[in-house]
Amino acid sequence: MFAYVVKRLISGVLVVTLISMAIFLLFWYGPSSPAQPICDRESGNRCTPARLATYEKTLGYDNPVYEEYGKFVKGVFVGRTLTIASNDYECAAPCLGISFRTKAPVKEELVSRMPATFSIAVGGALLYLLFGVPIGVAAARRRGSLADKSLVSSFLFISSIPYYLFALLTWLYLTVTFEVPLFSNTGYFSPITEGPWKWFSGMFLAWVALGIFGCTQYTRYTRGAMVESLSEDYIRTAKAKGLPARTIIYKHGLRAALVPVVTIFGIDFGTLLAGTIFTERIFEIKGIGWWALEAVTGKDLPVVQATALFGAVALIISNLIVDVVYSVLDPRVRLS
Amino acid sequence: MTQDPNARSEIEPTEVGANAAETGERELHDDHDVTADHEVLHEGLDFATVAGMGHVASELDPDAPPVLTIDNLKMYFPVKSAGVVRRTIGHVQAVDGISFEVPKGGSLGLVGESGCGKSTTGRLITRLYKPTGGSMMFDGHDLAKLSSREMKPLRRDVQMIFQDPYTSLNPRHTVGTIVGAPLEVHNIVPKNQVLKRVQELLEVVGLNPEHYNRYPNEFSGGQRQRIGIARALTLNPKVLVADEPVSALDVSIQAQVVNLLQDIQNEFDVAFLFIAHDLAIVRHFCPEIAVMYLGKIVEIGDRETIYGRPHHPYTQALLSAVPDVKQAAIGGRRERIRLEGDVPSPINPPSGCRFRTRCQFAQEICAKVEPPLLQIGSRHKVACHFAGELGAHPATPVTTDLLGVDDQGTPVPGATPTNTQLTIPGYEKTWYDLTTKQTAGA
Amino acid sequence: MTSVPMTQSSAAERDASEGPFLRVEDLKVTFPTQDGPVTAVQGLSYSVEKGKTLGIVGESGSGKSVSSMAVMGLHDTKSAKISGSIRVDGTEVVGLGESQMRALRGNSMAMIFQDALAALHPFYKIGAQLSEAYLVHHSSASKRDARRKAIEMLDRVGIPQPDRRVDDFPHQFSGGMRQRAMIAMGLINDPSLLIADEPTTALDVTVQAQILDLLQDLQREFNSAVIIITHDLGVIAEMADDVLVMYAGRCVEYGTVKQILTTPEMPYTWGLLSSIPDVHASTDARLIPIPGNPPSLLRPPTGCSFHPRCVHSDKVPGDLCRTELPELLPASSGTAHLKRCHLADPVRVYETEVLPEIAPDLVEETR
Missing domain, CATH: 3.40.50.300 (P-loop containing nucleotide triphosphate hydrolases)
Known part of the structure; x- marks a missing residue:
C-alpha cells in the first residue's frame, strides 16, 4: 500500500516535470517572441525591434531554452530575481514568475484566487454527489419502471445542454427573471473568514448550477454502475442469506458500484480545482478560472503558464487520491 | 466537469431479476430462428440414422509418423515484485520440460487440473507464447525458435480451437468474414472464390451454408463452436490444438461437437492436440493421453494403459475422482483416492517429485530426486519412484539402480547410474521392465 | 457443531x-x-x-x-x-x-x-x-x-x-x-x-x-x-436418491436414481445418457448426440416439447407427439417412476435399440 502510494507519487512528479517542460517549450517556440506581449504592453503597442530585443535580453529569452528552464525550476525551489526592462522584481520560492500585467509574483495571486475556486468546487461536488448518487441508486432499484425511465430521459436531456448555456440560464432565471432572494448576492466572493453567511450566499447560485448539472451526470453513472452490480451473483447470494433489502442494496450493491463512480469523480474534481472557467465567468466569481481567462486575453504568459501547471498538478493529485480510495474500496487492488 | 455523456456507457435495464440463472434463457431467445432451421433439419430422423452418425472411440495407429515433436519444452513466466521498482523475483514454471509426439492424423490428449500447464502448452504450440526453452519440430522447422515473421507461413498448418464460443468470435463480423479472413490474410484463393470456400466449410461443420452473412450472436453456443472449428479448418491445417473445445457447451451439444471433430479428423487427416479436463471425453477422442501435473508430464501412454492400468498415483487419483454414471446401478459411492489440499504454487514447486506433497506413497527419495519419465511398456511412460498398478505399488523405489542412489535417494558412492534411457519425445523399442528391473523389448 | x-x-x-x-x-x-x-x-x-x-x-x-x-x-x-x-x-x-x-x-x-x-x-x-x-x-x-x-x-x-x-x-x-x-x-x-x-x-x-x-x-x-x-x-x-429430469420447463422423467440411470423410459434421458462418454465404458460405445438445440421458451414446440429433437417419435402412431403434450404417467418399472412420453413400449426400445449402441458391454452382461 505504502509502496504503491510512493510509486504513484514518483510517477506524478515525473508527469508534472514533463508537463512543465511542455508548457515552457510551447511558449518559447510560440508564433511570436515570448517577450512580444510585455513589450507591447509596456510600450503602448509601439514595440520596436530594438525594444523587443531589450525585453528579450532582460527576460533571458535570448539564452538557450534549457538554461532558462533550469532557472525556472531553480526559482520554484529557492526563488529568484526577475528583471523586466530595467526593474528588478523579487520572486520568493516557490516562484512561478512575475505577472506581466500586475508585476506581482504569480504565486501570491494564485494563492489569493484559490479560496474562491475551491469553494465552488467543493460545494458543487458535494451537492452533486449528495443528490446524484442516492437518486442513481433509487433509479437502479426501480429500473425499467416509468419513474426510472422518465428520470433517466429528463436527466439525459439536461446533461446534453452545454454547461455554459445551462449555467447562464440558471443565473438568468433565478436572479434576473424571478429575483429569488437567496441568489441575489451572487457574484461577490467573500472568503469564509469574513462571515459564513456572506460566503454562502455569494457561492450559492454557482453551487446550484454546478450541483444540478453534475447531479444529472452522477445519477446516470451511479444508476449504470448500480444496475450492473445488482445483477451480480453476490447480490443473489446476499438475498439468499436472508439479508434485508437495505443491506443488500447499500452494503453489497453500492459498495461495488462506487468504484467506477469514484474513478470518474477523481477526474471531474481535478478539473474543477483547475478552475471552473464557465462557472466563474458566468457568476462573476474571481477564482483561478477567471484569472486564467484574463491572463489569456491579456497575454500574461507567466500566469497562463502557472494556471496550466496548477491544473496539471490538481488533476494528478486528485487521481492519486482516487487510486488510494479505489484500493480502500476494492481489496483486490490493495492486496495484489 | 467531464461533459462527455458517454464517459460511462449506460446499462440497459433487464426485464427480469437479471440473475445468472436466467442467462440461459436469454441465450435461447437469441437463437430462436436458427433453432427453427434445426427443427426442420432434424425432424423425421430416426434413431438408427442418428446412431450411425455417432462415433465409437478413436483408434490408435501405432505406425503413424509424428507430425509434431515436442522436446523438453519450457515456459517460465516472470513474477514481478510489488513496490516501487518491479524486479523479477521468481518464475511461474508453467511448463517445465515436457516431451511428446503428436502422430500424423492422430490425437494426443492432454489432461490435468487447472494450473497444470496444459493450456499453456497449447498456446506454445500455436506460438501465442514464445517458449523459454526446448524445441517443437514441425515439418522440419523448430517452431520454438522461429521469429514471428518466419512463423507466419507455418501458422496456417497449426490452428487452434478455443474454449469459449461466446468470446472467441468477433461479434461485429459476419460468419463469412470470420471464416474467410484467414484465406485473405494468407492470400490463398482468389477473392471471388472466398465465398465458395466459406460455404464449403460451413457445410463441413454442419451449418447452413446460406448463413454466411449472419452474425455470431444469431447462433447458439454449439453452432458458434462449429463456426470456430470452420475458421480453424479454413487453411487445411495439419495440426489442430483444441483447448477445452466442448466444456462450455450443454451436454447434448458436446456429443455433436465431439462427433464433428472425429468426422473432420477422419476426412482431412488432421492431428489433434486435445486439451481437456473431462477425462471421459478425452478417453473417447484420444487413443493416447498425457497426464500433466504442475508443469510436467507425469504419465503418458495409450488409452488402455492410462485408463486401465495407470501406474502413477496422480493418474490413479484423478481417475478415481471422476463420477461414474454406472455407479447408480450398484448404489452408493465408490471408494476413491482422496487428494488432500490444493496444488502447490508453480512459482516454488516442491523439490524432487512435484506430486510428493499430496502423494500417499511419498518417501524420502521423492523429495531428493526427481523421478525420470521412464518408459515401462511399449507405449507407456511414467515418472514415479514407486510406479505400479493401483494396490500394487512397490515398497522400495524402482528407480534406484537407474539413478545410482539408495532407497533414501542418497547417491551411492561409486555407483554409476545405469539409466541409459534418454527421455525422447516418442517411444523406444526397448523399455525398463518394472518387475525384472531389466531392459525388455518387443 | x-x-x-x-x-x-x-x-x-x-x-x-x-x-x-x-x-x-x-x-x-x-x-x-x-x-x-x-x-x-x-x-x-x-x-x-x-x-x-x-x-x-x-x-x-x-x-x-x-x-x-x-x-x-x-x-x-x-x-x-x-x-x-x-x-x-x-x-x-x-x-x-x-x-x-x-x-x-x-x-x-x-x-x-x-x-x-x-x-x-x-x-x-x-x-x-x-x-x-x-x-x-x-x-x-x-x-x-x-x-x-x-x-x-x-x-x-x-x-x-x-x-x-x-x-x-x-x-x-x-x-x-x-x-x-x-x-x-x-x-x-x-x-x-x-x-x-x-x-x-x-x-x-x-x-x-x-x-x-x-x-x-x-x-x-x-x-x-x-x-x-x-x-x-x-x-x-x-x-x-431421486432424480428429476427437466426439459423446456417441465419434468419429463422422475424416479429413483437407479430407475433413471438404468431403465430410463424417456428419449431425452436416453439422449443425455448417450451423449456423454464414460471413463469405464467400452470403447465400442457410440457417442450419440441429441440433434438440434434446446427449444426457445418464447415459442415452445407444440405437443411434446422434445418432439423436434426426438429420434423415436416415428414409433408413435400418427401426429401425437406433435399435437398432444404427454401426461406425466407412471412408468413400467414402478409407480414412483414417472415419465412424460407417448412411446408405447419404451423399455423394449431402450433395451433393443439404444443400449446396444451406447453400452454394448452392458448388453452382453445381461445376456
Whole structure:
C-alpha cells in the first residue's frame, strides 16, 4: 500500500516535470517572441525591434531554452530575481514568475484566487454527489419502471445542454427573471473568514448550477454502475442469506458500484480545482478560472503558464487520491 | 466537469431479476430462428440414422509418423515484485520440460487440473507464447525458435480451437468474414472464390451454408463452436490444438461437437492436440493421453494403459475422482483416492517429485530426486519412484539402480547410474521392465 | 457443531415431521420479456424428505435453476409470476410476505451457487460474509459469537487454519476453498433444506470429489434435505436418491436414481445418457448426440416439447407427439417412476435399440 502510494507519487512528479517542460517549450517556440506581449504592453503597442530585443535580453529569452528552464525550476525551489526592462522584481520560492500585467509574483495571486475556486468546487461536488448518487441508486432499484425511465430521459436531456448555456440560464432565471432572494448576492466572493453567511450566499447560485448539472451526470453513472452490480451473483447470494433489502442494496450493491463512480469523480474534481472557467465567468466569481481567462486575453504568459501547471498538478493529485480510495474500496487492488 | 455523456456507457435495464440463472434463457431467445432451421433439419430422423452418425472411440495407429515433436519444452513466466521498482523475483514454471509426439492424423490428449500447464502448452504450440526453452519440430522447422515473421507461413498448418464460443468470435463480423479472413490474410484463393470456400466449410461443420452473412450472436453456443472449428479448418491445417473445445457447451451439444471433430479428423487427416479436463471425453477422442501435473508430464501412454492400468498415483487419483454414471446401478459411492489440499504454487514447486506433497506413497527419495519419465511398456511412460498398478505399488523405489542412489535417494558412492534411457519425445523399442528391473523389448 | 441454535421454525418442525420437508406442487414461473412472456417452469411437482437428496438434471434453459430459485423466493416478485404451491416444512411460501420469506431464507433453507468467486462479494472478508449470514438470523448474538461461529464452520468444511483464513478475501482462496466457504455460509444456520446449484461445475475433478464428499458428510450430520442441480449425470449417480429430469420447463422423467440411470423410459434421458462418454465404458460405445438445440421458451414446440429433437417419435402412431403434450404417467418399472412420453413400449426400445449402441458391454452382461 505504502509502496504503491510512493510509486504513484514518483510517477506524478515525473508527469508534472514533463508537463512543465511542455508548457515552457510551447511558449518559447510560440508564433511570436515570448517577450512580444510585455513589450507591447509596456510600450503602448509601439514595440520596436530594438525594444523587443531589450525585453528579450532582460527576460533571458535570448539564452538557450534549457538554461532558462533550469532557472525556472531553480526559482520554484529557492526563488529568484526577475528583471523586466530595467526593474528588478523579487520572486520568493516557490516562484512561478512575475505577472506581466500586475508585476506581482504569480504565486501570491494564485494563492489569493484559490479560496474562491475551491469553494465552488467543493460545494458543487458535494451537492452533486449528495443528490446524484442516492437518486442513481433509487433509479437502479426501480429500473425499467416509468419513474426510472422518465428520470433517466429528463436527466439525459439536461446533461446534453452545454454547461455554459445551462449555467447562464440558471443565473438568468433565478436572479434576473424571478429575483429569488437567496441568489441575489451572487457574484461577490467573500472568503469564509469574513462571515459564513456572506460566503454562502455569494457561492450559492454557482453551487446550484454546478450541483444540478453534475447531479444529472452522477445519477446516470451511479444508476449504470448500480444496475450492473445488482445483477451480480453476490447480490443473489446476499438475498439468499436472508439479508434485508437495505443491506443488500447499500452494503453489497453500492459498495461495488462506487468504484467506477469514484474513478470518474477523481477526474471531474481535478478539473474543477483547475478552475471552473464557465462557472466563474458566468457568476462573476474571481477564482483561478477567471484569472486564467484574463491572463489569456491579456497575454500574461507567466500566469497562463502557472494556471496550466496548477491544473496539471490538481488533476494528478486528485487521481492519486482516487487510486488510494479505489484500493480502500476494492481489496483486490490493495492486496495484489 | 467531464461533459462527455458517454464517459460511462449506460446499462440497459433487464426485464427480469437479471440473475445468472436466467442467462440461459436469454441465450435461447437469441437463437430462436436458427433453432427453427434445426427443427426442420432434424425432424423425421430416426434413431438408427442418428446412431450411425455417432462415433465409437478413436483408434490408435501405432505406425503413424509424428507430425509434431515436442522436446523438453519450457515456459517460465516472470513474477514481478510489488513496490516501487518491479524486479523479477521468481518464475511461474508453467511448463517445465515436457516431451511428446503428436502422430500424423492422430490425437494426443492432454489432461490435468487447472494450473497444470496444459493450456499453456497449447498456446506454445500455436506460438501465442514464445517458449523459454526446448524445441517443437514441425515439418522440419523448430517452431520454438522461429521469429514471428518466419512463423507466419507455418501458422496456417497449426490452428487452434478455443474454449469459449461466446468470446472467441468477433461479434461485429459476419460468419463469412470470420471464416474467410484467414484465406485473405494468407492470400490463398482468389477473392471471388472466398465465398465458395466459406460455404464449403460451413457445410463441413454442419451449418447452413446460406448463413454466411449472419452474425455470431444469431447462433447458439454449439453452432458458434462449429463456426470456430470452420475458421480453424479454413487453411487445411495439419495440426489442430483444441483447448477445452466442448466444456462450455450443454451436454447434448458436446456429443455433436465431439462427433464433428472425429468426422473432420477422419476426412482431412488432421492431428489433434486435445486439451481437456473431462477425462471421459478425452478417453473417447484420444487413443493416447498425457497426464500433466504442475508443469510436467507425469504419465503418458495409450488409452488402455492410462485408463486401465495407470501406474502413477496422480493418474490413479484423478481417475478415481471422476463420477461414474454406472455407479447408480450398484448404489452408493465408490471408494476413491482422496487428494488432500490444493496444488502447490508453480512459482516454488516442491523439490524432487512435484506430486510428493499430496502423494500417499511419498518417501524420502521423492523429495531428493526427481523421478525420470521412464518408459515401462511399449507405449507407456511414467515418472514415479514407486510406479505400479493401483494396490500394487512397490515398497522400495524402482528407480534406484537407474539413478545410482539408495532407497533414501542418497547417491551411492561409486555407483554409476545405469539409466541409459534418454527421455525422447516418442517411444523406444526397448523399455525398463518394472518387475525384472531389466531392459525388455518387443 | 456443539450447539444447535433454536430456530423459530422448530415448533412447525414437529407438526410437519410426518410429510416431506419440501413439497412443490404444480409450480409455474413466468417472466415478462420484451418479446412476450416466457414460461420458464410449468406443471412442476416434487418433494424432498429430510436426509434425502433430489437431483435435478437439465440443460441451460430447462428451468432447473429457476424452479429452485422460486423455492428460495429469489425471483423479483415485481416481474416474475409464480403460481402453484411450495410448502417448506408445512409453510406455504408462494405469496408469502417478504419479511416472513426473509426469515426462512438462509435460515431453514439455504442455497449454494456455482462459481463461488462470483457468488461471494469480492470486497468483504470471508469471515465477515459468514458472520453476516449468522447475525441476520440471530439478532441476539454478538459479533464475537458470529466470528467464532464462522471459524467453527470454516473448520467444519475443512479449511486449514480457519482462525487465520477467516480474515482472507475470497480472491485469496483457491477455487475449492471458495466453494467450501460457500457451503460453510449456507450451513451456518443449520438449514433443513440445502439447494446446491451446480456446486462443482467450475471445479477440477479431484476438487469436485472433495466437495461432493463434504456435502454428503454434512448431509448425514445435519440430516438435511438436499436438492442438487446439475447437468452432470455422474454427479447425480453419486449423490442423488431421486432424480428429476427437466426439459423446456417441465419434468419429463422422475424416479429413483437407479430407475433413471438404468431403465430410463424417456428419449431425452436416453439422449443425455448417450451423449456423454464414460471413463469405464467400452470403447465400442457410440457417442450419440441429441440433434438440434434446446427449444426457445418464447415459442415452445407444440405437443411434446422434445418432439423436434426426438429420434423415436416415428414409433408413435400418427401426429401425437406433435399435437398432444404427454401426461406425466407412471412408468413400467414402478409407480414412483414417472415419465412424460407417448412411446408405447419404451423399455423394449431402450433395451433393443439404444443400449446396444451406447453400452454394448452392458448388453452382453445381461445376456
